Amino acid sequence: MTDAYVAIEGERIIEARARSPGTARGEIVFTTAYTGYEESLTDPSYAEQVLTFSYPLIGNYGVREERFESDNVQPNAVVSRELTDDVAEWLESEGVPAVDHLDSRDIVTEIRDEGAMKCGIAAGPDATEEDALAELHECKHMSDHVDIGKQVSVDEHTVANEDGDGKTVALVDCGAKGSITSSLVERDAVVHRLPYDASEDDIEAIDPDLLFISNGPGDPENFEQAGEIVEEYVGDVPLAGICLGQQVVANALGGRTTKMEFGHRGVNQPVRDLRTDRVVMTTQNHGYTVADPGDELEITQVNVNDDTPEGLENDELGIITRQYHPEANPGPNDSLDFFDDVLALAEE
Template identity: 80%
Template structure:
C-alpha cells in the first residue's frame, strides 16, 4: 500500500511507504555512506534538507545515542530503500518523516544528473500527492535560508574541559558536530563554544590560543557576522576551520564560494595533499565549495574526483582549514592529525 509521496522539482512524484508520518520540505540530497547513519541524521549540516541514503539498508546495527553528533535529528525528512524498525521508530519519535520502499538508485541518479533540488514530502494515513506538491511549492532554495545559523548554534557560551592543560580554543558554532569538540578535548584543549554571531569583543574576553570556525548548514555568505569576526581577528590569533568554516574564512579574506551541483556527502571522498602527494580518504558533507581562495590563502589539498579545494593555508597568518571532516565519525580516520596541527600552530 502506498502511503507516502516524495515530490521533486519538475513536479515528479515518487511513491513509497511511510515509516514515520508527517509532511516536510527541503533540499533533497544524497549520501553514499553505508555506515554512520546515526551520525548523519544528527549532523547539523543537514538542517533544511531531505537526506536520501544510497545504501539500501539503513539501521542494521541499531540506534545508539552515544553516536549522535547533536541533541536532535536535523534533516527535515529522510528517504531510503529500506529503514529498519529501530531507525523508523527513532525518526517517528523525533517527528521527522521517513519514507522507504523507494528506488533510491533512481533518486540518486536524478540528483546527480539534475543537481540538488527542492522536495516536498507527505507521509502517513492521510498522505497525498497533492500535499507533497504543496510542500514542494513552499520549499525555499538553501541560499534563501538567511537565518539558518540561529537554528543550529548554541544560544550562549559553553565551556568544555575547563581544567585542560592544552591550548584554549574559541569554537564558533555554526552547526558544530559534537565530535569536533570531543577531538579537541581528547587533546586536552579547553574549548569555549560560542554562538555563530559572536562578536570580536566576545572572543577578546576569552583571549583564546585558536579561533576555530565550525562546520554548518547552508550558504556561507549568510554567515555574515562570522565572516566579519574572521576578518577582524585574522593575524591576531591562529585561525582554523572545517567545512563551512573553510568557506567562511575564504569569503572573509577576499575569496569566493559557489554552490555545487550535488555536493560531496559520504565517507569515501579521496583528497590529495599537494605538498606531499599523499591521498587520504575523507568524510564529507557540503553543498558549497570555495571557487576562488583569493590572494591570502594557498590551496594545499584538492579533491581527487573534481579538483575542488579541500585544504587552505597561510603559514604567515597561521591559518589552516579543511573542507572535509577530520573528526570523521564513524571513519575513516586518515585525517585526524588535523587537530594536532591546529593545536601545534597555537603552541608555536
C-alpha cells in the first residue's frame, strides 16, 4: 500500500507506507545503530533532520521511557525498512511523521555517495507526491537554522544532585543528552544545567569547578554565546566538551569547523588514541567536524575510518573534549572514563 512519499534533492520521489501521518522536512541522514532506537529518537542532536535507520527492523524490543535521552522525539520524521506497531504508535503520539516499506538500504547508499540532502515527507491517506515536493522545496540547510539551540535547550537554569558532595559543573545545554547529566551525577557532581545562551553572569553565579559544553544539533558556528563563554573562562576554569561541544571549543580557540559529507551516526565508530595507540568503539552523532584545531589544542584521538579529530586537549589550560559520546547511550562503554578524567581536571 502506498500512502506516503519521500522526496529528496534532485526531486526523486520514493513511495512508502505511512506509519505515522503528517508532513515534514529536514536534512535526511542515516544511523548504523542496530539497537538503541529509543535513545537515538530522543537525542536532541537529531533536531531538524529526517532520521533513516540502516538496520531493517526498528522496534523489536518495544518502547521504554527510562531509555529516553530527552522528553520528546527529536527528528522531524523517521524512515525505516520496517517499524513495529509500538514504535509507530509512539511516533504518532508525538506527532512525528514516519514511513516504512521502502528500500532503506538504497537511501543509505545514496546519502553515503551524495552526502546528507534536503528531504520532504508526506504520509497519510491524503498524502500526494506534490505534498512531499512542497516540503522539500521549503527545506533549509542545517547551517541556516541559526537559532536551533533554542529548540533543544532548557528554558531556565536547573540543578541535578543539588546536595551532592562532588565538584560543581556548569553544563551549557546546547541540546544535551540526559545521560551526560546522569554520568556526572553518578560521580557525585552537582550539575547546573544552563540554557545554550547562558551569560557570563550566569556562570559567575555558579562559580563552577568545571565548565562543560554539551552536544547539540546543527552548525557549531550558530552557537556564538557558548563560544564566548569558552573564550571568557579558558585558562581560569577547566573546560570539557562533547560532540558539538568539541567543535564550539575549537572555534572559540582559533580553530575551524566544517560540514561533513554524511557525518558519523552510529554505535560502532572506531577511535584511536594517539598517545596510547589503543582503539575503542564509540557512539557518534554529528554532521560537522573540526577541520583545524588551531594552535591551542592538540589532537589526541582520531577516527580510524577517516582520521577526523575525535579528541582535543590542552593540559596547561585544562581542556579535554571528545567528538564522540562517552556516555554511550546507546552503545559501547569503552570511553566512560572520560567523565573521571574531566572531574579529575576540576580536582587539580
